[in-house]
Amino acid sequence: EIVLTQSPGTLSLSPGNRATLSCRASQSVGRYFAWYQQKPGQAPRLLIYGASSRATGIPDRFSGSGSGTDFTLTISRLEPEDFAVYYCQQYGSAATTFGPGTKVDIK
Amino acid sequence: EVQLVESGGGLIQPGGSLRLSCAASGFTVSSSYMSWVRQAPGKGLEWVSVIYSGNSTYYADSVKGRFTISRDSSKNTLFLQMNSLRAEDTAVYYCARARGSYGPSYYYYYYLDVWGRGTTVTVSS
Numbered sequence: 099e100i101v102l103t104q105s106p107g108t109l110s111l112s113p114g115n116r117a118t119l120s121c122r123a124s125q126s127v128g129r130y131f132a133w134y135q136q137k138p139g140q141a142p143r144l145l146i147y148g149a150s151s152r153a154t155g156i157p158d159r160f161s162g163s164g165s166g167t168d169f170t171l172t173i174s175r176l177e178p179e180d181f182a183v184y185y186c187q188q189y190g191s192a193a194t195t196f197g198p199g200t201k202v203d204i205k
Numbered sequence: 206e207v208q209l210v211e212s213g214g215g216l217i218q219p220g221g222s223l224r225l226s227c228a229a230s231g232f233t234v235s236s237s238y239m240s241w242v243r244q245a246p247g248k249g250l251e252w253v254s255v256i257y258s259g260n261s262t263y264y265a266d267s268v269k270g271r272f273t274i275s276r277d278s279s280k281n282t283l284f285l286q287m288n289s290l291r292a293e294d295t296a297v298y299y300c301a302r303a304r305g306s307y308g309p310s311y312y313y314y315y316y317l318d319v320w321g322r323g324t325t326v327t328v329s330s
């Protein structure tokens with residue numbers, strides 16, 4: 099099983115700040131990588147797939163990068179609605195796995 | 206509008222069975238790849254199962270032999286039959302549509318582009 103490690107566990111920032119979230123895979127997954135946003139009481143929402151492609155309707159302040167084992171989600175300027183938990187997912191193996199999540203909260 | 210709506214969750218005793226349903230609209234379940242993902246209280250996301258468009262099915266080791274994924278094309282609905290339930294199966298269960306492509310091996314490499322709101326399963330005596 100491919101294990102994903104997300105850092106930091108919690109990111110405390112202010113609206114307008116830039117957020118940089120990291121995820122590392124225990125082995126290479128190519129670009130088979132996605133990011134999701136989850137708000138309390140809601141289902142996860144797909145943000146990024148293929149490491150850097152934005153899903154339908156996702157604002158361009160969200161961007162993804164990376165390949166192999168190291169991936170980054172960047173939110174260029176945090177809006178109030180962006181404070182949430184973010185999960186990474188690798189799907190470059192038979193069994194997809196998720197990271198433990200990074201919580202972005204208001205400083 | 207593409208939408209998924211889960212139902213069938215509830216409180217069940219250990220060892221019991223439950224069948225979850227996921228009704229789809231805006232697309233056809235039978236020709237799609239579909240998955241179940243769960244989230245234990247206060248925890249992260251855990252993949253449970255996937256069904257390919259050709260009806261191949263795969264399961265997480267934690268549920269293999271106890272859970273069965275299936276679908277009914279006439280109802281455009283996905284199911285998850287859960288038997289021999291344990292306390293550790295307590296979670297919100299989400300169904301999701303899987304999109305992606307076949308990788309170097311036979312497996313379908315997918316992300317989850319549409320999610321339902323989830324249904325809560327509580328296993329407790």
